[in-house]
Amino acid sequence: xxxxxxxxxxxxxxxxxxxxxxxxxxxxxxxxxxxxxxxxxxxxxxxxxxxxxxxxxxxxxxxxxxxxxxxxxxxxxxxxxxxxxxxxxxxxxxxxxxxxxxxxxxxxxxxxxxxxxxxxxxxxxxxxxxxxxxxxxxxxxxxxxxxxxxxxxxxxxxxxxxxxxx
Numbered sequence: 178x179x180x181x182x183x184x185x186x187x188x189x190x191x192x193x194x195x196x197x198x199x200x201x202x203x204x205x206x207x208x209x210x211x212x213x214x215x216x217x218x219x220x221x222x223x224x225x226x227x228x229x230x231x232x233x234x235x236x237x238x239x240x241x242x243x244x245x246x247x248x249x250x251x252x253x254x255x256x257x258x259x260x261x262x263x264x265x266x267x268x269x270x271x272x273x274x275x276x277x278x279x280x281x282x283x284x285x286x287x288x289x290x291x292x293x294x295x296x297x298x299x300x301x302x303x304x305x306x307x308x309x310x311x312x313x314x315x316x317x318x319x320x321x322x323x324x325x326x327x328x329x330x331x332x333x334x335x336x337x338x339x340x341x342x343x
Contacts, residue, residue, distance in 0.1 A: 200280045200302040204339035205315050205331040218339030228282045230271030234342040240266055246293040265290045287319050
């Protein structure tokens with residue numbers, strides 16, 4: 178009886194872990210590196226085995242601003258149509274990331290819709306520890322290659338907070 182109970186408990190927790198969301202999934206707010214002010218609200222999601230990210234709102238900008246600095250198309254961009262005619266809010270600007278470990282995704286791309294540049298992308302979740310990380314954060318790293326790039330640290334947010342920047 179004890180063995181059966183042990184098997185059932187282990188099976189139950191194994192099944193639950195299959196449906197648990199990765200800690201990178203959710204709502205995040207990006208911040209300007211220099212001013213520290215919020216720039217955009219993001220929704221990061223996993224579809225199948227791939228991580229994607231879309232802008233939900235923009236701070237200090239019209240919410241219907243177009244991505245006019247972008248090229249008409251990018252290799253691997255997951256949405257049909259001319260990218261430079263799309264709104265900044267809505268399209269999937271982060272795409273193709275594959276899971277390395279829990280809370281670590283890489284081998285994808287991010288398009289900076291303000292500059293039009295496309296970069297290699299890696300995301301790493303950092304749990305709040307009360308020291309270096311005061312709040313759960315997501316390190317979004319964009320690289321041009323050979324490890325040359327920069328990281329931004331996005332703070333966790335509710336859906337309303339991420340969608341409510343103006």
